[in-house]
Amino acid sequence: MNVTKVLGLTGCAIFWHITLLAQSPYLYHLTMQGTCYQTNGSGNFVATPLNEKVLVEDAARSGNVSPSSISLVYHLQSSGLGDTIDIVDTNGATVVNLFGLYFGDDASLGRSAATNSDSTEIRRLDYVYTQRNSTYTSFNSHSMGSAFTVKRFIIATNGVTQATIEAQMSWIVNPQGGNGTKLCTVNFNTTTPYP
Secondary structure, X not given: OOHHHHHHHHHHHHHHHHHHHHOOOOEEEEEEEEEEEEEOOOOOEEEEEEEHHHHHHHHHHHHOOOHHHEEEEEEEEEEOOEEEEEEXXXXXXXXXXXXXXXXXXXXXHOEOOEEOOOOOEEEEXXXXXXXXXXXXXXXXXXXXXXXXXXXXXXXXXXXXXXXXEEEEEEEEEOOEOOEOOEEEEEEEEEEEEOO
């Protein structure tokens, strides 16, 4: 690839980055389907279904709030590290940050995302950081898993850039509160902008 093409792709990526930062929304509803595996008292693996409703109900229980007062969202470009999956209140304010999808495109770590020629689709391998201790996450300063993330950007007829994101994500939940290690895997995709 020649330098002109590299600079052109970099310019397109910067354009998309600036366009997304200059516009709303950054938050997207998401749907999630997966399974969490853990051994029971007999040492046999038990599979528990895991979806966005389970994570919202767990956060509501731990925060002593109604599940109808919070939502699980994908937070696009929430930090310089990458995107996050957050629990937000009805105003869109972050209540709890559950997952960080970080370092999928970080030259200092020798990592780069794959981008199509018109910079409308980005595929990356993100490290998954679990940001708090809960039933389905355990805080750790290191990555607890990975996600193969696909982001697509479409400019709507009103000129607003809409993003759709989908991923296959897997992570570990360390033993806590008498429970053994959990291995969780989900597929998720964004649906509509929040709210």
